[in-house]
Amino acid sequence: MDKKESRLVIRRDCIENNVRAVRQLTGARLMAVVKEDGYGIGIASAYRILSGCGVDFFCVGTPREALTLRNLGFSGDILLLTPEYSLPLCSQLLEENIIFMVGNSRQADVLRQASRGMRRSPRIHIKIDTGLGRYGFFRDTLLTVKFCTLDMNIEGIYTHFASCGRNYRKNILLQKQRFDQALKILEESGVPVPFVHAAASRTLAWAGDLGYDGVRIGSLLLGKETEGRADFQDAxxxxxxxxxxxxxxxxxxxxxxxxxxxxxxxxxxxxxxxxxxxxxxxxxxxxxxxxxxxxxxxxxxxxxxxxxxxxxxxxxxxxxxxxxxxxxxxxxxxxxxxxxxxxxxxxxxxxxxxxxxxxxxxxxxxxxxxx
Structure with a gap:
């Protein structure tokens, strides 16, 4: 294959600036999202730069990305943002101490099967669907969460807002209201609510962390989805x-x-x-x-x-x-x-x-x- 006559130039100093800018916007825990091969810059490059900035929590989109981070030497928290239904893969991810998202009872059943015979319980974050229509427990299934996650370590609860298109402000506020209602229902049903996160890049740039414990930031670390903020640099x-x-x-x-x-x-x-x-x-x-x-x-x-x-x-x-x-x-x-x-x-x-x-x-x- 002929070599491309163009190249991507990745500015480490700009990414470092953007990490500082995120931390100036919020005191919530920074969860760096490096899905889709580090948003296109290479997951290894993204990891090395961000870990050098003190980032100690990464979010990924595939099991392969999670295992890549482990192979690169990262021993901290990794959250897999998509459901996994393969028993062998779930077993491998459990061995590597990966945190799973759980958004339905079927996925919880697969995790339970994979963890049988192992000494560790699955570490999970409960995903709530507040209107995006992808993964997560919808409001009519919230009361099943406690029973389908028995014997699992619930370490967090989160949602992902539908944040593009028209009526952006109205939609974010509606989804936040739904999320807060879901948190209340879960807490009242006996589900622990130890760590909560909702804001991703665009939401953080526009509305901050919304008062939750963590923020999941990917494109904003590269100076994209800045909502016109001058404190972020195109990296x-x-x-x-x-x-x-x-x-x-x-x-x-x-x-x-x-x-x-x-x-x-x-x-x-x-x-x-x-x-x-x-x-x-x-x-x-x-x-x-x-x-x-x-x-x-x-x-x-x-x-x-x-x-x-x-x-x-x-x-x-x-x-x-x-x-x-x-x-x-x-x-x-x-x-x-x-x-x-x-x-x-x-x-x-x-x-x-x-x-x-x-x-x-x-x-x-x-x-x-x-x-």
Missing amino acids: VRLEAKICEKKWYPAGEYAGYRRDVKLKRDSLIGVVRAGCGDGLGLARQSREPLGLLRHAVRNMFFPDHAYCLSRNGSRVPILDNTGTGHTLVDLTGLGLNPGDVLSFRINPLLADPDIPKIIVGDGEEMKDAASF
């Missing part, structure tokens, strides 16, 4: 080189869809990276209002229409819809083929084969590829 960008440049006359159209009309004679640069690398991709709302917000943001906030050169110049992006190429406007900037440009990117959407490099305080920790 991941994509770098790619200019490979060609050419003059195009005023009035000519450029771009994959030929929808960019040049207002002046322009020096167009070609960058060998495109949507196949993850550029120009975004998880957008399907609601009409969400699409309108996205259009307005692109119209009035120029950071989304620019990339950066190594000397800090803002380089206008003309077209980023090509699979492997992006067009930029180099007019008057003194940039040439071989010069490196830096693009905003959601690392979750980046091609996993893109080489990664971690830098911090101006010093390279690891160079995954020469560039």
